[in-house]
Structures are given as C-alpha cells and as structure tokens.
Amino acid sequence: INIIIQNQTMIAQMPHAADLNDVMSAIEAMRIQEESSYQCPDYLSKSEEDGSALPVNEECRRKMAEWCYQVVDYCKFSRETVAIAMSLIDRYLASNQGREALANRKLFQLAAMTSLYSAVKVHEPEAMEPKTIAGLSRGAYNEDQVTAMELEVLGAIGWRMNPPTPLAFVHHCLALLPDGSMSMSDREAILEIAKFQTELAVHDYSFVHIDASKIALAAV
Template structure:
C-alpha cells in the first residue's frame, strides 16, 4: 500500500481513514525513511569536501537554490511542498557515490538542484515545465540536453524511487489521529501551523539528516503548544500525542531536540542568526531537558507567539 504523498492536498487534512489502514501507511513510511529513502548530512565532513575542490558546495549553496526554487514555484502557482520533494531527490542523489562528485562542482550542483525541481514538478504537479524554460531560467548557463542528461543520471542513480515520505506527509497522516473532541477548524489551524514549520526546514542543511517523521512530530508538538490549551484541552493534547507515539513508535521525548531546533529556526528568522543559536543548542548534552536551553520558555509557545506576530 503506497503512502499518500503531499501532491494530493498540500496543507489539507487527509480524508477519514480506517485506523488499520492508517497504521499500515505510517508503518510503511517509517520503513521507507529508515531504508531506501534514508539520507545523511553529506556536507558534514569538511576535510573530505576540500579534497574534491578548493571551493566545494556549502550550506549557502542550498539556501540560495531553495530560494530560487521557491521563486519558480510561486511564479508558476505550484505547491510549495514540491520544493521539498525536489530537494529530497537532490539530498538522496548527493548521498550516493555518483552524486558525491557533484559536491566538488558548484555549477553541477546548481544543475542538479534545478533538475530535481523539474522532476518533482513533472511527477507531482498537474502541469510540467519544459526543459527549454529551464535553459532560459539558467540564463544560458545550461542547455536543454544538459537537463535531460542530468535527469536521466539522477533517476537512474535513485533507481527511479521517487515516492518517499516527507515531513508534510507525516504531518498529514499524524493529523488523522486527532481526538474527536478537537474542533475541525482547530485541527486545520494545527495543520497550517505544522505545515509552515515543515516548509521552513527545507532551506537548512542542519535538518537534512533528521528523519521526516521526527520533523513532522516536532512540528505538531510546536503547533499544539503554540495555540495553547484554550483551543485544545490538556486531555485532548495528551491523547493526540499518545496516538502519534503509538502509531509511529516514536516517543515524544525523542523529538524534543528537533522541536527546539524548529522553534529556534523560526525565532531567528525574525530576530537573529539561526546557525549561531543552533551551536548553543547542540552544545548541551542529549540527556539535558530542552527547557534548560530556553530558560524555561516553551519552544512551542514562543514559536506560536512569533507565528501570530509574523502573520499580522
């Protein structure tokens, strides 16, 4: 049974599913992210990268290419989640022996990033863009055949496996586990809040190696804390979290560090530099409580306040 992918209804709730079917879908997605679709931080080994080139691909390259991809997607009025899907193709490709060669050549990296967006659009959008348009968008840096060749190389390297789980996909499936006591409008608000966070992580290399299920779970935890107990009772929050833990076999405590990183990312987009704050968070030992990192301030509540500020 294939997992439902975000191209069906980005930012929307899934239709009602039988609990057994939902459990099977989540289990399949969890297996996928642990096996075929698993990635690592291919930019972590700086010494190895310098062996490839004096000026290898770095985190800033990812940020710039993501910005470019979002500009294209927004202009074409496609779903923004398609950028995340395209970047997931790119990440998996760069984790392979063939893709590693690309890390030493920024021009080839840019070609690969543009191509994976093209592939994601072709698979997940109702309309596809032509390679001639990509060539035009590259301002003559690449011709049509270079995109065609790169597409074939990437797809063959990935063995045409292009239906993996994403953070938003997990959020959508987890949201199907909300208790009946939560009003449907509140459920949609939680969905929107969590979806927004999954979109933020795409541009940041620090999240590449974190499993999509953990990001999805962490985003929902922040969403719950962000809207508070006035809209979702403490009892319903606990039941919802317990449902996610049971179906995903992930403990809430195991994603708290990711939850904190998501909060810091949003905060620093508005008030500071993310990477500098992240170094502080990473300096704490795994066993320390996340509350100590923020002097007792709840990451989710902080994120919720800023989310509302940013929406004004």
Template sequence: MHSIEAELETIKNQVEAMERLEQEPKYSRRDYFASVPFDDDPSTVDHWCRYKMLEWCYSVVDFINFSRETVGIAMSYLDRVLSLNNEFSNGLLFSRKNYQLAAMTCLYTAIKVFEPKIIDANLLVELSRGSYTADDFKQMELEILFALNWHLNDPTPFQFLEYYLQLLPLHECNLHVQKDTFLDHARYQIELAMFDYTMVIHEPSKVAVAALSNSLNSIFTAHGAYNDGVKMIQHLQRMTSEPNADLPAVQHISLGMERLHNTKIPAILRRASPPSVTGTTISNKCNDQNSIDHDGEFRNAKVSPTACVSI
C-alpha cells in the first residue's frame, strides 16, 4: 500500500510541475489569427490551412505507424512559433508557401525528437512534389528551433490525460471499466479538438480535463452508472489546479468536442488503422540507419501536402 501511495504522490508532483510549466511564456500560445485580416488575399494563412496541414500530418504518422501524439507536439511547435508576433512568425502567417514548409518541418522535427526512427529530408521533398528542397527544410528547422529557443519538450494533453487517469480512484466505482477504455475514448476527444483552433489555444491540461470528463460521462452513462461518472468528474476537477477558475474554459472545450463529434468527424479520425501498402510493410520503410528513406512505394501514397494547402 505504501508503494502505491508513494507512486501516486510522484504522479501528483509530476502533474503539478507540468501545470506550472504550461503557464511559462515559452510554452504559451495566443490567438494569432486575430491579427490576420481575412480578406481575398490568397497568400494569407487561415483556419482552413491549419486544418489541412493537421490532416496531412495525421496521414503521414498513420502511414508510417508513428504515434499520433507526435502530431500534437508538432502542431504545438507551429502554434507557439506563430504566437511570437515577430518578423519570422508574420512571414509564415502571410505566406501559405512558407506556412506549409513550417508545418511540414515541425512534424519532421517532432519525429526526430520523439520517435525511435527518423525520416529522411528527401522524403519530405518528394511528398511536397518538389515544392521545397532538402536545404529548405533544414533551414526552416534551424529557424524554428531558434525561434522556440530549443524548448521542444512541450507538456501535451496526452501526457496530462495519462497522469490524470492514473490518479482517478476508479476502483471505488461499482462499475469496473478498464482504464484503457477511458484512455482510448479521451485520446480521440483530444485528436478531435486539435482540428478546432479555438480549443488549441487553451492550456493542454484543460484540454485533457475536458476530454477525460467527456469520456467519464459518456462511458459511465452508457453503462447505467451516471452517479459514478459524476463522482469521478468531481474528483478530477478537485485535483486540477484552481478548478473553479478553470471550469468555464474546460466546459467550453468539452462542449466544443461534443459539437465536433456530432457534426463533422474528420475523415482522418475515422481511419481505424494506417492504410495498407501493397506488396510491402511499414517496417520495410525503415533502413539500417534508423531512418525512413524517400525511396520505395511511399512515394505513391496520397498524402502529398501540396493537396492540403493551396499555394
């Protein structure tokens, strides 16, 4: 018992550290589209550009069988850079070509940092159908790294979700549901929320609380254990920092997730598994240098970002 209590205390300390970290300016995000005039200028970046590049990122990681959390990290890099309100960030917001290059590079960087294998820059060149060179990606990566001051270990909603779930006393409920059930359901909610720009500007902890609250309510209610669900949601709110102050934002995100689910689920989220590759397997895409080469059948995949953002 003592060991379990010590483990829970360690998790609580980790959560508190992450909650403090997400409040630091280096990990903050602002409503950067508020300063962009949405007129008829075809070069100006808008919400749809972000949506399509996010869709492209999911297509890539699904195909290679990487973690979808890596996409969340990549988009956090991109959102943080665009929130800087400086010459570099404005150069991305007012040029779709530069924005697309930055989005692709953020995914490239997140994969290098967090995945066990890396992708070759020439693969990105091929996926862009020659719109950019390998040097373009390398230069953009350096600019992004310096813009972020090399702060690449973002606290993510997925991390908060797993910690919050471990802290919930689900064993006290009359209905016993596997934690993985809640985890899978909540992770889907987070992935869904990433498509709505108005939600991603909130702190990752709030997104995680909203996703887990929705999952607790949905699953317990579906099993006729509504009261247990309410009890767990109340416990979740108590263990987050400043729960009363956070509640309006969490409710906004929660309702937004429900709205997205009930209206339009992006096709990429309906995909049960990575698309099959005729005559080969995903593992064959990785060469002996622990990288994913630009050769082979991957070039035939319909994930080219040139179809995502009109330049």
C-alpha cells in the first residue's frame, strides 16, 4: 500500500473532437458509471432519519475539501484530484463500514486525509507516502493508521477509484462543439469558468447525490 507508484493516468484531459463517436462512447460509459457503482446517496440525511448521532456535518466536509485543495495546490497536483478524493470519502461514509467515521470527527478526518492520499497515488505521476499524510496531520495519526484506513476505505467502496468527475464531463462536452464554432480563447474561458463551478460543487455537500454529468452541464 505504501509503495510510491509512478502512474501515467491523465485526469480529464481535453479529448480531440476528431472522432465524435469516441467522445459519445466515453460519455455514455461515464453515465453508466455514475448511475451505478459510483452513485452516492445523501448519507447525512439518511443517518439523521435513522436517529444516529452525527458529530460529522456538512461544515466538517467542506473544511476537509478546502484542506485537500490547499494540499494539492502546494504540491502542484491537479485540483481535480480533490474531486476524486471527495468521491472516495463520500462513498465510504455512505457505506456500513463508514458509519463509525460519521460519528467520530477524528476518524472522519483520518478517512478524508487517507482518501486524498489514495487519489493522489492513483491519479498523479508521483504518490505521497503514508508518512507524508501522518506529518500533515501534525501527529494526530501515524503511518500504520493511514495504511489501515486506506484498506478500510477502499474495501468499503469496492476498490472503485476512478469516478467520473464533473470536470471530466465538462471536457467531453466541450469536445462535442464543432471545430471553429468559437475561438480558442473563448473555449478556454468557458473551461476555466466551468472548472471553477465544478470545484464549488465539490465543496458543497448538497451536490453529493447529484450526478456529475448534471453538475457539468450546469457549469457549462
């Protein structure tokens, strides 16, 4: 688990519009994913209806998302990696294994930090080590706890670590535009604005159960 992985996975790169069939096929595959194995329910409301005590709330999640963005910015990683990390933690918290973390802020924080660690390991050219996350926690957690939590999170979500993100849908939607339909500067401006909107959605718990494709369409 703690081996540094050199990974060539590219995150939401702009596809070429030369073959619209390929783009449409990719969108269709991502739509199937978001409606099945990567779907996440409104787990906070569900737990409240069950009468469970929830020390972890929307604000806790927002703060962890903001922390993740600060880390990836400092490390010069893709900000989309945070969307992937939040998908991991959300699906974990929605699982039976994640119920304890919902009732314990310290466990929640460990799970969220570990989710970022896992997302970076899979989707960035260079991975963090468990000791890096332990260091970022300022002594709250050790390497063994990070490694154990990673196994628990990934086991709970069935090792599904490649969620279709809103930004990935944005890139594919823009690729459907006919060549010459707008200037490159206009296309880049739309992409930047849409990217900003999708990042706001990552922060906001109310979008957890909304399909990534719908968020992308609204952002564009």
